[in-house]
Amino acid sequence: MPVQSPISSVNDFVVRFANVNGSGSASANELFARSILRHGVPVSPRNIFPSNIQGLPTWYEVRVTEAGHLGARGGVDMMVAMNPQTWDKDLASIEPGGYLFYDSTKPMPSSKFRTDITVIGVPLTAITNSTYTDPRQRQLFKNIIYLGALCALLDMDPKLIEQLIAEQYKGKEKLLSPNIHALHLGRDWALQNLKCPIGLRVKKADKVGDRIFIEGNNAAALGAVYGGATVCAWYPITPSSSLADAFGSHCKKLRHDPETGNAKYAIVQGEDELASIGIVIGASWNGARAFTATSGPGISLMQEFIGLSYFAEIPAVIMNVQRAGPSTGMPTRTQQCDILACAYASHGDTKHVLLFPEDPAEAFEFAAQAFDLAERLQTTIFVMLDLDIGMNHRLCRPLKWDDARQYDRGKVMTAEMLEDGRDFGRYLDVDGDGIPYRTYPGTHPTKGSFFTRGTSRDRYARYSEEGSVYADNMQRLVRKFETAQDMVPRPLQANAAKPTKYGVIYFGSTAPAMDEAIQLLEARGHQLDRLRIRAFPFHSSVASFIADHDFVYVVEQNRDAQLRSLIVNENGIDPVRLVPIRHYDGTPITARFIAGAIGDHQDQLQVTPLRKVKS
């Protein structure tokens, strides 16, 4: 076996931290990621964590990527192995030629190491224990000490980390200097005792620009604030809880009346998901902008109300931060597995609008837009996030808002309109777009009241079980859904450099891995046009994109190729023309996976013709 030379790479590598849940490592690890950003080098971090509060293994992976590839890469170039529980697995996951960073306070037998990697031991516990006596301090500063050592090993500028720490502890100066001290303890030890830097290095660049570093849940919560949500009802569930929490903390800062201190919002933690969606529907029925945040099991519980929202035509916004199902599934792992459960939620014939943000910036935009769409279309709008977007910091364009933008409150008949003698039929299609007018409760003393119900009724909201009346209403709902096609965010198409017969469709959190996969595929000689779907109902360009290609790959993060099924079903596409590429082990999809799966399929197509055999 040839001797493996150590990996040498500047601004393009993956560091993974293996920690114990609840050990305070998260903030130190995040500090590491942020400090690389301050070098002007993009990073893409991911939390890989268990459904646990304390004690189980947790990982934090930082992809350092000057090229700006923000999808997960796969593989580990440097493992910061701080968890003995997972040592063997962690060690095995290091790429040949990679680096192992570990706490060398206790000697380890050589059988516990690999020969094809560089082993870097730092006696973290010994350094910590000789400096601190308080057990909690020992735990926390150990994390900062390894950060200091990494700073030396990766040739990072300590001033940039110091500055970040200073920003973090602004106003808490008591905590500032001990942290800086711990950082230098680690850095100085590494400089004095190790060969610094190693083959992996961070070099200042200018590739971050004005981008921001934010979690999708936080961005979606801000979108709800900017989109005018006043009522939030929710029930705690991973991975969506931080969305409701963030809405609360943004509202605390941004939504209190400066004079009275009163809140221009109401947040209720429901007793369950049924109550949460019930509160949302009650508030929306009464003219407020309301939303809930949930995940798969919550969606299952909300089904009956979602059908009511569809049939009685009441706006609602559901932020679904998807996790791996079915059932409890893998609560802390990512998937795009609720596509069909949301698109056709509830019993009877239903169809619902889904929005698929690719990153936090789009999560912000789509969350705000969802309220306009919900009120315009008078139905439930799902914002389909997932754990990968929702709970990880992602580098994305700054959030933008047009101050001239007004909320689209949809077709609401006012007291003046009623007074003018306008004919009010709650389910009357006056404009031919399938969207009727509604009135808010309390609008007018004698005109415009109606009885909202989940039972069949006529155009004037009068109870009816007449077949023709029922069918008339159901057909109007189809017309309304057709109207929605042109209101929701359109798919974005990007064509290959050379004309090609093949295309790829993808959506949501797959986007960054897809962008990178296209480059990998081009390098293998495969050209693909691509279409990123951003909403359901599908715009007509989805069908034409498929028609324009011999066949199209549909890349998604679930077992059953749910988006593909939805496309086949809604557009009457021959399933043979849509090749499913499915990733569903709960980890975020990678460019390597996509390029591998599509590349292999493409290779098989390029069959060299046999020479004609002479008889």
Added chain:
Amino acid sequence: MTYIAKPKFHHPGLPKNGLGYTHRDYEGKISTLCAGCGHDSITASIIEACYELSIEPHRVAKISGIGCSSKTPDYFLGNSHGFNSVHGRMPSVLTGANLANRDLIYLGVSGDGDSASIGFGQFAHSIRRGVNMTYIVENNGVYGLTKGQFSATADRGSKSKKGVMNTDNAVDLVAIALQLGASFVARSFSGDKTQLVPLIAAAIEHKGAAFIDVISPCVAFNNHAGSTKSFDYVREHNDAVNRLDVITGREPISVDYAPGTVQVVEQHDGSKIALRKIDADYDAHDRVGAMSFLTKHAAKGQIVTGLLYVDPDADDLHTHLNTVETPLNTLEAKDLCPGTPALDKINASLR
């Protein structure tokens, strides 16, 4: 759920209330419930109470779940918005509606299947939160629309129409409402309008979670011998602890009470209730005493009715959430959207 329109014309000499509305202005569509249904008496009592209080009919939002009782909001206050929502989920829909516009009056109508079985949790939690509402359960101990199954409020040992004995313990919604902190708790009987009308009126005036359990016999499935929710049984076992008058500024709603001790209770909004004690030992301001009184009398097979508990200084969910006085549904982009400067700051903090 009727499609039969009620004629609008009425006698020109019908009395009018303070706002110039007649009784007819508080009516709804024609009931499709069975002839003699207790629920129709409750509907009539709601109409009477709203008329007496001179409420503008369109300022009430009527919200219900699913079942016979939940159909009734169609039969009163025809100029109000009504919402016949999902089985057992009236409380959450009402909570949301209330959050959106604190200026309307919220009338939640539910049944025993709706509130004591499928929606038991929602009933409990809306009470816990102190939603400003009048929550009426039209309690007949039976599932009517599905033909006579026991509900969770059916007493243990009572018999169904088919002669089956109920072996499960009953849920006493009043006891639970007291325990969960409802600030107005009453029980009444659909056959006793003189008691019921002022209770509904007082509950509407009350700021906070007001709960009324109204025993309302089901003439089709639960009005036989052996039932503890029949007209005869409830009349025989009714133990009224007090009678109310709601003082509307003009005259008391009803005057046909036997004389007794009168105590005037002023509620938070200034409205007044004249409470006439029938049971001298009963104190309607003592939550713990009320719970104990109810338990003792229930053990004796008595159905305690009247205003069982009131906290005249109660507050509500909006107070707890410190929401603005302006209804949330009237706030616009200029009130709600922090705009670009705030977003720029947020962006800057994320670099």
